[in-house]
Amino acid sequence: MSDLTTGEILEVLQRGTVEMEGLLPWSSNYAFLVRVCDGPRELGAVYKPERGERPLWDFAQGTLCLRERAAFLVSEGLGWHVIPPTVLRDAQHGLGSVQLFIDHDPARHYFTIEGDETVRSQLQKIALLDILINNADRKAGHVLIEDAEDPREPARLWGIDHGICFHVDPKLRTVIWEFAGTPLPDDLRRDLAAFKARFADQGDELPRELGRLLSPAELELLGHRLNRLIDRAKFPHPGAGRHYPWPPV
Known part of the structure; x- marks a missing residue:
């Protein structure tokens, strides 16, 4: 970067x-x-x-580019x-x-790092973000791997392609299910709670800009998914219907 x-x-x-x-x-x-x-x-x-x-x-x-920006704002708002x-x-x-643009090797993606403990916390953040924004298309190739300048440090992960997110209907389709059923780490749950406070503060620019990018119903369902994640404090299991994107890479 x-x-x-x-x-x-x-x-x-x-x-x-x-x-x-x-x-x-x-x-x-x-x-x-x-x-x-x-x-x-x-x-x-x-x-x-x-x-x-x-x-x-x-x-x-004409809304996909708006959703790309909205997803970035949520990622930043969560820190x-x-x-x-x-x-x-x-x-x-x-x-x-x-x-x-993130410089990366297209041959390296989520399936090449699945279960890698050195990037576990980063993958958990991407998985939680996808749940929160209702990402309908988290392919393995939508996880980019940027090598650290210091080879002793873990690689930096990036999520891309968020044009089909924030739908009001459940549409989560992702390849990242390795954390299903496990408790949310305390630090990530605190991040979600802090985001909830910002999301509820109409004096904050974050909810105002999200309101310009998403419909009122989409914004309401974003809040609902946020509350459910905090309350249940676990990564969900796949729901009914199709829960993997196609193609998976």
Whole structure:
């Protein structure tokens, strides 16, 4: 990741000049690899324009980029920082999400680190975030692995592709079920409780911005899932119906 702070990265992504580099292959919606330049600061990023979103029967057209930004805000509000910095802005193809590009090896993903104790706490955060935002598409390849500069340190994990989250109906589909039925770690439960306090505070910018990105019903169900996680204090087991994404990678 860049040596810039998260705030500085967001500033570059929001106001920098977007230079198109090419279309990313194998994406179900149009996604472009771009460079964002702000004076001497330059970042690689992924631009997903609203105009390039494939129509879905269960998600309103033109909302996927909003959900990408909303998922980032929840990750930041929890203090978990598991989603790369993400903004909403206009670029060559209109309004879209612009997310910091994470340098990674596509051959390494969740299935290559499943059960790895060195990244257990990071995987727990991603799993809990998916439950909270009702992620309908946590493929193994949506967990990126960024090697630490110090080989003695664990790798840094990132979650990407959150365009189909926050639905009002239960749609959790994920490959990360290794924690099902286990208690929530105390520190993560405290993080959830702190987020609940912020979420309920209408003077806080976090719920105000989420309210601009999500529908009232989606916001209400986000609060319901949050309360249920805190009250039950366990990672849930898979529910009825399909609970794995396809393809899984």
